[in-house]
Amino acid sequence: MKPVLQRQNNLPLPLKMLQRDWRAGELRVLALALVIAVASVTSVGFFADRVWQALTREANQMLGADVLLLSDHPFAPELRDEAAKRGLAQVDGVSFVSMARAGDASQLSGVKAVSAGYPLRGKLRIAPRLNAEDAETDRVPPPGTVWLDERLSAALGVQPGDKIELGNTQLIFGAVLTLEPDRGLSFFNIAPRLLMRVEDLPATGLIQTGSRARYQLYVAGTRAAAEAYDRWAKPRLGAGQRIESLGNARPEVRSGLDRAQQFLGLSAMLAVILAAVAIALSTRRYTQRHLDGYAVMRCFGALQGRLFALFAWEFVLLGVAACAVGCILGYAGQAAIALWLTELVASSLPQPGFYPVLQGFAAGLLLLLGFALPPLLQLKNVPAIRVIRREVGAPRQSALAAYALGLAALAALLLWQAGEFKLGATVFGGFAAAFLLFWLVSLGALRLFALLGRTGSVSWRYGLANLRRRSRGNAVQIVALALGLTVLLLLTFIRGDLLEAWRTKLPQDAPNRFVVNIQPDQVAPLVQFLAQNGVVAPTSYPMVRARLTAINGRAVGADDYTDERARRQIDREFNLSFMQTIPPGNQVTAGRWFTPEDYAQGAVSVEVWIAERLGIELGDRLSFSGGGASIDVPVTSVRKLDWDSMRPNFFFVTTPKALTAFPASYMSTFRVLDDPLFTTRLTQAFPNLTVIDVSALMRQVNAMLDQVIRAVEFVFLFALVAGVLVLYAALLSTQDERRQEAALMRALGARRAQVAAAQRAEFFALGLVAGVLASAGATAIGYVLAERVFQFPWQFNIAIWIAGPLAGLACVALNAWLGGRAALNHPPMLALREGT
Amino acid sequence: MTKAIDKFMIKAAGLSKVVPSGAGQLVILHEIDLAVMAGEAVAIVGASGSGKSTLLGLLAGLDTPSVGSVHLNGADLFALDEDGRAALRARLLGFVFQSFQLLPALNALENVMLPLELAGTAGAAQLAESMLERVGLAERLGHYPKHLSGGEQQRVALARAFVMQPKLLLADEPTGNLDAATGAGVIDLMFALNAEAGTTLVLVTHDDAIARRCQRQIRLVGGRIVA
Ligand SMILES: Nc1ncnc2c1ncn2[C@@H]1O[C@H](COP(=O)(O)OP(=O)(O)OP(=O)(O)O)[C@@H](O)[C@H]1O
Ligand SMILES: [Mg+2]
Secondary structure, eight states, rough: OHHHHTTTTOOOOHHHHHHHHHHSSHHHHHHHHHHHHHHHHHHHHHHHHHHHHHHHHHHHHTTTTSSSEEESSSSOOHHHHHHHTTTOOOEEEEEEEEEETTTEOOOOOEEEEEETOSSSOOOEEEEETTTTTOEESSSSOOEEEEEHHHHHHHHTTTTTEEEEEEEEEEEEEEEEEOOOGGGOOOOOSOOOOOEGGGGGGGHHHOOOOOOOOOOEEEEEOHHHHHHHHHHHHHGGGOOOEEEGGGGGGGGHHHHHHHHHHHHHHHHHHHHHOOOOOHHHHHHHHHHHHHHHHHHHHTTTTOOOOHHHHHHHHHHHHHHHHHHHHHHHHHHHHHHHHHHHHHHHHHSSSOOSHOOOOOHHHHHHHHHHHHHHHHHHHHTOOGGGGGGGGGTTTOOOOOHHTTTTHHHHHHHHHHHHHHHSSHHHHHHHHHHHHHHHHHHHHHHHHHHHHHHHTSSHHHHHHHHHHHHHHHHHHHHHHHHHHHHHHHHIIIIIIIIHHHHHHHHSSSSSTTEEEEEEEEEEGGGHHHHHHHHHHHOOOOOOOOEEEEEEEEEEEEEEEEEGHHHHHHHHHSSEEEEEEEEEEEEEEEEEEEEEEEEEEHHHOOOOOOOOHHHHHHHTTOOOEEEEEEEEEEEEEEEEEEEEEEGGOOOOOSSSOOOOGGGTTOOOEEEEEEOOOOOOHHHHHHHHTTTTEEEEEEEHHHHHHHHHHHHHHHHHHHHHHHHHHHHHHHHHHHHHHHHHHHHHHHHHHTTTOOOOOHHHHHHHHHHHEEEEEEHHHHHHHHHHHHHIIIIIIIIOOOOHHHHHHHHHHHHHHHHHHHIIIIIIHHHSOOHHHHHHHHHH | OOHHHTTTTEEEEEEEEEEETTEEEEEEEEEEEEEEEOOOEEEEETTTTSHHHHHHHTTSSSSSOSSSEEEETTGGGGGOOOHHHHHHHHHHHHEOTOOOOOOOSSSSHHHHHHHHHTTTTTHHHHHHHHHHHHHGGGGGGGGGGGSSSSHHHHHHHHHHHHHTTSSEEEEEEEESSHHHHHHHHHHHHHHHHHHHHTOOOEEEOOOOHHHHHHHHEEETTTEEOOO
């Protein structure tokens, strides 16, 4: 038997058709579109997943663990055993406040006793001497030694090697503790730190039943195990115990991670949209090329349902194969980035989860279903009579109706990818609107160009007349080109703007020292001291500690709330402040800022998050009491805070008069430039002040931000590739027609130069319209993203308006060069024969 | 079903096709009555635009008439729905077109196999190959339509039509796109295959010489049968 025959096996017909179409090159663009789509979705997924895990881990440094259990009494062995059973690492911590002595000096210090291995996430930093260069360490103080922070060693006047008395025992000052990763959790009431070993605790005799100590259990391991343990432990905690996890970590960190999630989601969505466009384009082309074949098969007596099933199966098979290839590619892609990123992150990225594979397949098949099915369904309507009367084609439907299914699928995918309604809806709405507008504008523009084309050379007239004649195909091409370019412009210009705006939200001159416990009579001397030490423009806030006792006259306590955080907050003292003007970065979301009457009668402004937790509404009356005083004031506004700003934020702000009866202290924030001895001098001048150095914390937040931005930029790159593919598919979409037409013109005697000139005129118009549309689209979408979603100030960017049309022209020029050349070099005979 | 009806492969009665055109109506076919016996070869001739292709399309059930009926092998064609007509075509009909209508993505062998595959016939490849051998294209099995000459393409189309062993072959100007010599070769082949299989043949042509090779000629003028 001949080789041709041997290859005819007994595969199911759809598979055979797939094989044949593939071999004939009919499906390559479609398959490529799908592969790139799935690859970008999965790599974004894989990568986002890994980066997310890595970022979570980074953020967990601020807990010193993945899960941190806190308790006012020692932990039951049950909790430890379970952690061990789940293969989680654990270390202990005990903290309490005690007097540390060295010679005659003594200082109240925050003692923290830890076991070896602390911290499980993040690193301690120590210096051999006061004001010496510090370095990371993997160790904790050896038994018999303690590490003191700068403040404590300054207050006690000790140097490493000196003896420190703690309770009944004496320990050696081993090193200066410069950074404790989980230190940043509370700004207030922090006594200077003494870090020691849990093993040395009994000798001090300080921990006895009834003594006020807090116990920590640091737990860390794989993400799954940590999460499972978190879930397991939560319901088993008793009174006085709670779990600290990222969800209730510092708001600065939380908001950074949320925004990162948004950015990654956005880039994934761009990839999805572009994939949709590419798939729609290439299926459209496929069906147009298969109209005849379909009619012939109907003529042979193939039933409609069967033929449709045949094509549908062919596409499903192709889809599954492309999804699989895409997933593999996506995995490889993200592995490459991860490799590249680990050099930056230092800590290795955790393994990605399996979820993105699922996501990739779902996205690929959904896109195929939504955007390939409508043209295939149109195929079903091709009448068999087409074999005899060629002009009969598929009945035309409006593009919008045909793609309703696709748009629905896309909307669903976007919302899923965004994981957030507002972002998903904005992007989908933006692109849907852009699509519609682009369509209308391009039809109008084509008409206009056709009018312009009444005069000029033959080629010019002919080329522009073509615009009108093929207006539908050309409009499709313009819309697709414009969409692709929109995304490319968004990615090149708006991305930079958005990321830059985000980066600069944390200003370079953000305060890096917080000083609390300033007495009213110390405010002026402190300002003077700061001025002498070169510190400019400190900001001071009055602070009053008070408990919220009643809402609308009804006493409130922990029992009134089920929300864990509300319960914890309500029993604590709040830091209240009072001020004349709204603090910077705050935004009134309900009610209005204090009016003169409010200043006269007293009023309070509440932060939105705490208002929701505690069930406080505008107009409620809140009662506070503390330090022997109490007030009752109405809520006249609700504020949103800017947590990214590293400014002190207050849940409750009252009018100044309202708090006059309360004992107030002040807090001050300012920025200190490289001055290692500053803290020492400050605490010597004002021994009662508590100085908190947040520069380490800021460094941490900034480092995280940098990584996130880098990750986001990389993920954007995939959307970029998808964008280029859309451009390619768009250009391909009219190539058949052009090729045949060029052949026809030449067969009729047109010179090559004339044909080329006609095509150039047409391409010029197409590229210009697409480019201008893309500039408008990118500007509009960028504006909405900045103002509505990411809340950054929007800046008009003229470069977009130059780059858009230029890119449009470059695209079609490239196409004219590639495709046009092919069309011109294609022997007319062959083209005409193919066309019959 | 009675024997009397069975001798007629095609029986068309009062067949008219009217299409709206501009303000009024355009009558393409006017009350055509036509009967073709099983095994007969009939030529439909007439000037361009006289309605030959339209009539052929109606006889095949590819289009629906404005009035009138067609019985194919005793079955009332337009009493069936689209899919019913398609199923009937699958059982009875073979087609040859002026523009060949081979699928460009399929090679010669696959083009011939396609109707067999769609019908789920076993051994499609062997049947198709022997059919292609019969039309003299044994060496061109793996070639794509765009690399075959017009005459070769039409031979493939003939092989594709006859491989289904149709009772009735409808051919719409099978030589219309071919030069005289090539056309004659294709026509010879078609008549030979027709004779071997005893197929009923309805052939649309401009060419009187070809028409005369059929037992009967039907002349259309402006949508009506004359003589
Ligand atoms: N659906 C239709 N709508 C409008 N006009 C039609 C339609 N179908 C056929 N016609 C017209 O009816 C006339 C007959 O068409 P038909 O294709 O049957 O002619 P023909 O005899 O096959 O001509 P030729 O020899 O050129 O192939 C033509 O004028 C054609 O334009
Ligand atoms: Mg005709």
